[in-house]
Amino acid sequence: MYKTFTEVKKAISSGESVVSIVEGYLQRIHERAHLNAFLEVFESSAKEQAKSVDEKIANGTAGRLAGMVIGLKDNICLKGHKVSASSKILEGFESLYTATAVQRLLAEDAVIIGRLNCDEFAMGSSNENSAFGPVKNPLDSTKVPGGSSGGSASAVAAGMCTAALGSDTGGSIRQPASFTGTYGLKPTYGRISRYGLIAYASSFDQIGPFTNDLSDAALLLEIMAGADEYDATASEKEVSTYSDIKQPEFKKIAVIRESFETEGIDPEVVNHMNDTISKLKAKGHTVEMVSFPYLEYMVPTYYVLTTAEASSNLSRFDGVHYGYRSSEAKGVEETYTLSRSEGFGPEVKRRIMAGTFVLSHGYYDAYYTKGQKVRRVLKNRTNEILNNFDFILLPTTPSTAFGINDVKDPISMYLQDIFTVHANLTGNPAISLPLGKHSNGLPFGVQLMADDFKEKELFGMALELENL
Numbered sequence: 001m002y003k004t005f006t007e008v009k010k011a012i013s014s015g016e017s018v019v020s021i022v023e024g025y026l027q028r029i030h031e032r033a034h035l036n037a038f039l040e041v042f043e044s045s046a047k048e049q050a051k052s053v054d055e056k057i058a059n060g061t062a063g064r065l066a067g068m069v070i071g072l073k074d075n076i077c078l079k080g081h082k083v084s085a086s087s088k089i090l091e092g093f094e095s096l097y098t099a100t101a102v103q104r105l106l107a108e109d110a111v112i113i114g115r116l117n118c119d120e121f122a123m124g125s126s127n128e129n130s131a132f133g134p135v136k137n138p139l140d141s142t143k144v145p146g147g148s149s150g151g152s153a154s155a156v157a158a159g160m161c162t163a164a165l166g167s168d169t170g171g172s173i174r175q176p177a178s179f180t181g182t183y184g185l186k187p188t189y190g191r192i193s194r195y196g197l198i199a200y201a202s203s204f205d206q207i208g209p210f211t212n213d214l215s216d217a218a219l220l221l222e223i224m225a226g227a228d229e230y231d232a233t234a235s236e237k238e239v240s241t242y243s244d245i246k247q248p249e250f251k252k253i254a255v256i257r258e259s260f261e262t263e264g265i266d267p268e269v270v271n272h273m274n275d276t277i278s279k280l281k282a283k284g285h286t287v288e289m290v291s292f293p294y295l296e297y298m299v300p301t302y303y304v305l306t307t308a309e310a311s312s313n314l315s316r317f318d319g320v321h322y323g324y325r326s327s328e329a330k331g332v333e334e335t336y337t338l339s340r341s342e343g344f345g346p347e348v349k350r351r352i353m354a355g356t357f358v359l360s361h362g363y364y365d366a367y368y369t370k371g372q373k374v375r376r377v378l379k380n381r382t383n384e385i386l387n388n389f390d391f392i393l394l395p396t397t398p399s400t401a402f403g404i405n406d407v408k409d410p411i412s413m414y415l416q417d418i419f420t421v422h423a424n425l426t427g428n429p430a431i432s433l434p435l436g437k438h439s440n441g442l443p444f445g446v447q448l449m450a451d452d453f454k455e456k457e458l459f460g461m462a463l464e465l466e467n468l
Helices: 005-013 018-031 043-058 100-107 150-157 174-180 214-224 267-282 295-316 332-343 346-358 364-388 410-417 421-426 455-466
Strands: 038-041 069-073 111-116 163-167 183-186 207-211 252-256 286-290 391-395 430-437 443-450
Touching: 005 018, 005 214, 018 038, 018 043, 018 069, 018 111, 038 150, 043 111, 069 150, 100 111, 100 214, 111 150, 150 163, 150 174, 150 207, 163 214, 174 183, 174 430, 174 443, 183 214, 207 214, 214 455, 252 267, 252 364, 267 286, 267 391, 267 430, 267 443, 267 455, 295 346, 295 364, 295 410, 295 421, 346 364, 364 391, 364 421, 391 455, 430 455, 443 455
Parallel strands: 069 111, 069 163, 252 286, 252 391
Antiparallel strands: 038 111, 163 207, 183 207, 183 430, 391 443, 430 443
């Protein structure tokens, strides 16, 4: 099956139709249904789209993504199709509009093949919190694919689509990319419009791609990025030609010392990072250890702020306007209480309650205000580092994928995001590259962060890391 868009384009130029390419992916999805990556396959609409793209190819009017088959995380809207954020509370809900990012892909003739399982409302690091059961890692089906965009990572790694979209609030693209051996990009906050993304934490969420090669990620970003009249937080900054990737001359790279000293980090991950540093130095780059003494504060700060935002965002799901409504409820108050109690899963309820608590009278300053102050300290220190260096290099995850049901304690699960929440708290772009291979046979990622809106430079350095 075609893993990259380059392979797809080669097949098309050799005479293969987009319809047959889509049928190949549909067959693959059917064969790998046990992975539970897809919640719904848009078989008929994907074939119709493919037919229309074939006609455009024949008359020379096809867009830049003609033949690319893309899966959508189940919190990204596509008009006329269901979207549920993998939650019972949005049962039966059909989207009334299409997300801006998706609209831009469709305008370039991408084919949307289905919606992908995820942790409920994008809350989780293992894809075990979905109302529709866990997703399995295609490299070892006893392992998790990571979360919350586990279905997207699994589908791309298993060759069930050329690329997939996920959302990244605290590592939900990069962590599953690390666990499945794929490329996962979280762009700068505001680089891609969030219009049509079901919100978890609005000042953190960012849409990004999963791919099997670097150039596909760059091309997708180039097409999705840019200002949007429907999203005031989308940046007006000009979109670079990200797809024109150039390896850089000598660069200065900072390595966060504390990331190597984290309790529970796999020694093989540390060894691989050290090896990468040696190779970078051998190629003439300057690599220096820097101190970022706030590592242990990042996950608590992240959870204080994101749960507060989730408590606010998720109040709109009430059993009254749309989605799931409890059949047992009598009266307005009971409709709210029972619909939300029955419709939300345990992790979502845990986060809503935590967020409501940190926003409550008497605790607001102690938690939420303090969290915002810490966020500013983190951003200032990150800016300081990036004023002196071009990039920050760190592991994506402390280990390879863990077993399904292995991590039972919520706090241990939250700590899976220890290296990824940084870029969400500060808004910086970051990418996970599948460059590590453990002796247990599973992959792990190397993560690269850059200054705001420096994605073009990020891709260049990522190419350099690939070629070490």
